[in-house]
Amino acid sequence: MTNTMTYKGYSARIEYDDEDGIFTGRLAGISDGVGFHADTVEALRDAFHEAVEDYVETCAKVGKEPQKAFSGQVMFRVDPEVHRKAALAAELSGKSLNQWAEEVLGRAAE
Template sequence: MTNAMTYNGYSARVEYDDEDGIFFGRLAGISDGVGFHADNVEDLRIAFREAVDDYIETCNKLGKQPEKPYSGKVMFRIDPEVHARAAKAAELAGKSLNEWAGEVLAKAAG
């Protein structure tokens, strides 16, 4: 079972609010706050797609480029000793550091 939805390159995590009896979500990976909700799964799928389409349309009307979630480029600083150990582990696995780190991150992120 998953609690994520994907459409047109955008994803959202879905949650349930028992007090209000609704499912709700928010687009992940963008700074603009784009949310949606519904009281059943089928309507939630529709609301999610409409939220994505509306976001793109609104950005276009405002002359703003819609944010795209994650380019695939990751830049971060780590301890030099960790960097050295990671580079060695990648070399021993016969991979580039980028390939190795991508696999390790994918595994850790599930």
């Protein structure tokens, strides 16, 4: 079971607080702290949608561009031996290093 919700390109991580008997969520991938909560899954979904809408509206009111989904460009450094092995694995699978890395990262992120 995944503990995430997605709406209009925004995602949130969901947790259950047994002490208070509520579900809580927080928008992921943005620096602004946007949270929401509810005591049922249906109400949580509504609260999540409302939080996204409020976030976008508030950004518009204050003249700030809302943070959106990631660009898809990732730059990072790895050990040269890891780079060599990854390039070899990509070549042997008939893919570019970029295609191979996207597949591997996609599987790992699931």
